[in-house]
Amino acid sequence: MENQLTTEITNNLFTINNLWMMIATALVFIMHLGFASLEAGLTQSKNTLNILFKNSVIPAIGLLTYAFIGFNMMYPGESYAGGLFGFAGFGVGADAIGLTSRYNLGYTYWTDFLFQGMFAATAATIVSGAVAERIKLSSFLIFAAIFVAFAYPIVGMWKWGGGFLDALGFYDFAGSTLVHSVGGWGALTGVLFLGPRAGKYVKGRIHPIPGHSIPLAVIGVFLLWLGWFGFNGGSVLSADPGLVSLVFVTTSLAASAGAIGAMTASWTFLKNPDLTMTLNGILAGLVGITAGADLMSPMESIIIGFIAGVIVVFAVILFDKIKLDDPVGAMSVHLVCGIFGTLAVGIWGEKAGLDQLWNQIIGVISVAAFILPFTAIVWFILKKTMGLRVSEREEYDGLDIGEHSMEAYPDFEKVS
Amino acid sequence: MKKIESIIRPHKLEELHTALQEEGFYGLTVSEVRGYGRQKGHTEIYRGSEYDLQFVPKVKIEIVCASDQCETAISIVLNTCRTGEIGDGKIFISTIEDAIRIRTGESGREAL
Numbered sequence: 001m002e003n004q005l006t007t008e009i010t011n012n013l014f015t016i017n018n019l020w021m022m023i024a025t026a027l028v029f030i031m032h033l034g035f036a037s038l039e040a041g042l043t044q045s046k047n048t049l050n051i052l053f054k055n056s057v058i059p060a061i062g063l064l065t066y067a068f069i070g071f072n073m074m075y076p077g078e079s080y081a082g083g084l085f086g087f088a089g090f091g092v093g094a095d096a097i098g099l100t101s102r103y104n105l106g107y108t109y110w111t112d113f114l115f116q117g118m119f120a121a122t123a124a125t126i127v128s129g130a131v132a133e134r135i136k137l138s139s140f141l142i143f144a145a146i147f148v149a150f151a152y153p154i155v156g157m158w159k160w161g162g163g164f165l166d167a168l169g170f171y172d173f174a175g176s177t178l179v180h181s182v183g184g185w186g187a188l189t190g191v192l193f194l195g196p197r198a199g200k201y202v203k204g205r206i207h208p209i210p211g212h213s214i215p216l217a218v219i220g221v222f223l224l225w226l227g228w229f230g231f232n233g234g235s236v237l238s239a240d241p242g243l244v245s246l247v248f249v250t251t252s253l254a255a256s257a258g259a260i261g262a263m264t265a266s267w268t269f270l271k272n273p274d275l276t277m278t279l280n281g282i283l284a285g286l287v288g289i290t291a292g293a294d295l296m297s298p299m300e301s302i303i304i305g306f307i308a309g310v311i312v313v314f315a316v317i318l319f320d321k322i323k324l325d326d327p328v329g330a331m332s333v334h335l336v337c338g339i340f341g342t343l344a345v346g347i348w349g350e351k352a353g354l355d356q357l358w359n360q361i362i363g364v365i366s367v368a369a370f371i372l373p374f375t376a377i378v379w380f381i382l383k384k385t386m387g388l389r390v391s392e393r394e395e396y397d398g399l400d401i402g403e404h405s406m407e408a409y410p411d412f413e414k415v416s
Numbered sequence: 417m418k419k420i421e422s423i424i425r426p427h428k429l430e431e432l433h434t435a436l437q438e439e440g441f442y443g444l445t446v447s448e449v450r451g452y453g454r455q456k457g458h459t460e461i462y463r464g465s466e467y468d469l470q471f472v473p474k475v476k477i478e479i480v481c482a483s484d485q486c487e488t489a490i491s492i493v494l495n496t497c498r499t500g501e502i503g504d505g506k507i508f509i510s511t512i513e514d515a516i517r518i519r520t521g522e523s524g525r526e527a528l
Contacts, residue, residue, distance in 0.1 A: 208462035270464045277463060317464045329463075 014101035020239035021107040021115055027230025028118040030223055032059045032125065038220030039129040040408075042211035042276060042328045046398025047133045048408035054128045054137070058144055062121025065149035067092050070120055071113050074153035075161045082167040086157060106238035115234055119179060123152045126183025129328035131190045133209075134197050136390055137403040139382045143375075147186055151374050155182055155367050170363035171351055174235035176291030176341035177367055184335025185371040187326070193379040194388055196325030198395050206320050209327070214275060221279040225255055228286050232293040247293045251286065254293075254305030258285020261309020269313070276329075280316065281309035283333045288341035291360075295349035304344045308337045339364050417512040417528075418486040419478060423449065423505040424497045426475045432496045436479070439492055443528065445478040455503035474505060480512055482525055 036055035040048050062070075072088040080086025098109030107115070124144040131140065156178050158165040172178050199207055211217060232251045236243045262281020266274045288308030289301050296304065315332035324331070342364055346357025382388055389395075394402035401407065424432065429446065436444065450471035457470035479489055490507060498504055517527040 206465040208465045208467050210460075210462045266464075270461065271466070272461045274461065274463060313464075320463070320465065 010101055010105070014105055017106045017238045018108055018111055020244070021111045021234055021237070024230035024234025025111065025115040025118055027227050028115070028122075028234065029059075029227075031118075031227030031231065032121065034220045034223030034225075034227055035122075035125045035129070036220070037216050037223060038279070039132060039328050041213040041215070041217030041220060042129075043132050044209060044398070045212040045409055046400055048212065048400065049406050050137065050399035050403050051128070051132050052408065053404065054140060054144075055125060057141060058124050058128060058148075059118075059121045061141070061145050062124060062148045063117050065145060066117040066120045066153070067113070069149055070153040071116060073150075074116065074156040075112075076157060078162070080157070081162040083163055084158070085154060086161065086163075104237075119175065119231070120148050120152055122179050123183035123186065124148045126180065126330050126334045127186045127190055130187035130326045130330040131194055132327045133399065134194060134389055134395055135190070136387060137399070139386050139388050142386075143186075143190070143378055143382060146378050147375065151186070151371055152179075152182055155370060158366065159363070165363050165366060168359055168362065169356070170359045171295075171345050171356065172291045172342060172363065173294050173345075174232045174290045176287060176338045177363055180287045180290065180334040180338030181342070181364065181367055182371055184331055184333075184338055185368055186375045187330050188324070188335060189372060189375040189379055191324050191326055191331065193376070193383055196323055197327070198392055200325045201323050211276065211327070217276065217279055221282050225252075225282060225286065228255070228290075232290060236294065243294055249298055250289050250293045250296045250301035253298055254285040254289030254301045254308070255282050256285070257302040257305030258282050258288065258309035258312075261285070261306040262313050263309075265310045265313040270317075277313050277316065280312045280329045280333055284308040284312035284337040287333055287337040288344060290338075291341040292345040292349050292351070295345060295351055297349070300348040304341065304348060308340055311340055312337055417480065417515060417525075418483050419480045419510050419512050420486065420489050420493070421508040421510075422477050422479075422493045422497065423451070423474050423507075424477060424493070425499070425503065425505060426473060428497045429475045429477065432477065432493060435492045435496050436489070439488060441479055441481065441485075441489060441492075443480070447476045447478075449474050449476045453503075453506065472503070480515060480528060482528065 032055065036052055039051050039055060043051055068090060071092055072090070073086070076086025076088040092113050094109035097103055103109050104112065124147050127144070127147065128140070157163045159170055159172055159178055197209060200209060201207070228251055229248055232247050233244050236247055258281040259278050262284065263273055263278045266272065266277040285305030285308050288304045289296065312329065312332045315336040316329050319326055319331055326332070342360050343357065345351055346353065346360045379388065390399060390402055450473055452470060452472055455472060457468050457472055459466050459468055481489055486509065493507055514523055515527040516523045
């Protein structure tokens, strides 16, 4: 009798957990629309179709490559624990155990795959924004496929798949480093190999190229915030009431403090309350809390979010000063605040301490040491073979016409 | 027959339009234009960097009327569109040879 009751409770718990994980999966999915809207909004109208094209294809590439190789490379299983690389074979498939609570009390095999798969494409999407308005479509898509098929799962395995960073004690709850910095380093090498957009830096002066739709950018950021409830909330890997609700609170408070931090910095140190900076501040807070969303008190999450919001403003200015052109601020948000959020785990929260901080530093450096050369080699080969940049003429006419022979706003100028 | 082209502040369009209708001017053409005069451009800031907008958005309103109504039209524009600040715009007046209504083929005053 008692045994039967325990089974019943376990089954119900399993169903509830799995249900939350599937909702979280769907929330992470909507982040791709958030990225698409944000990147389209912060770039020029002549490149809108091109950037939306990239953002439509990246989740597709991400999910497919994750199904073929990524998932089994990132979660190769017990036998690769503590290692650098593992691979459990091509394709995905569940046995009978995979669909029961014996696989994991939090989710089925299928939920596990799809939740992790939704994450995978995010790293490539981050790159897409930084290299926008000048990169050849074909070269970018090849880079994106290689990036999400190999770079992302290999690094992910180091921590989440039980690899050497996990054995070391490095902590990254939902991916400040494993997702955001990974994308950020790829963006950095991409920007270095590509160079700035034509007309951005002329005779030592910065000529801003304003985004064409601030409303679209705002919609994108709010969709990303919404999606982050799944990104962080799902990373609890069960519907644990205490932890999931705490993570919702820290995530939202950090985003709010990020907005206020960036607003304050922009208003104080620049000459205006810049909305695009404030939007970056929300994202900075979200990226900043992601590594330790389950470890922080509300007050600590506010501190982390606020600092991230201030940092992102200065990072945008700094990258512009050294002529690294990033139309959407992806490097400032995902790379700089990703690193900051990872280090924050060693400074605030339950794990704070010098040992932990040192582990966090090792994690950041290890990921950089792999992603920087990996992406640099891919960019270099693409540059030497296919070329990375569109022609100057195409850049002026816009990539919508140049790469697609289409327009995002076909009746904007000519009516008939 | 005269054409009065007025380049005005965009937010003055509604007021000017109403005033013209009250005085019996029933046809006009409006277009959104950009340009500069004494006002020059203005400065905007995007992500910490200032840049000059050299061409300021304006509205151009074109009225074609009989020569004896010209003075009235001009005074309406002056009364409604003047703020006294730099950037109020300009009025250009030219002589029109003829006007033809496409639907009926009428010409001259009848066509207006």
